[in-house]
Amino acid sequence: MLLYKIICGATFFPEIHSYVRLSNSNRRPMTLICIRPQVNDFFSSTVPIWNSITSNCPEFLSPGKFISLLEQSINRL
Structure with missing residues (x-):
């Protein structure tokens, strides 16, 4: 959730673009x-996990949908 908040701008992280950026892919907008x-x-450490969880998302998910996807992924483990 912390990475989601940083990406969405809900948590301030100066110079985020020096560390991570969203892909330009229309088919995988959360990559x-x-x-x-x-x-x-x-x-x-977290970007590979993020990408594996969001690999089938056709749109950028709302916080609620992202939490549901995260919980489903954790339950599969």
């Missing part, structure tokens, strides 16, 4: 690109 994947930080 994130990690700017510095070789750095061992929050973003390089």
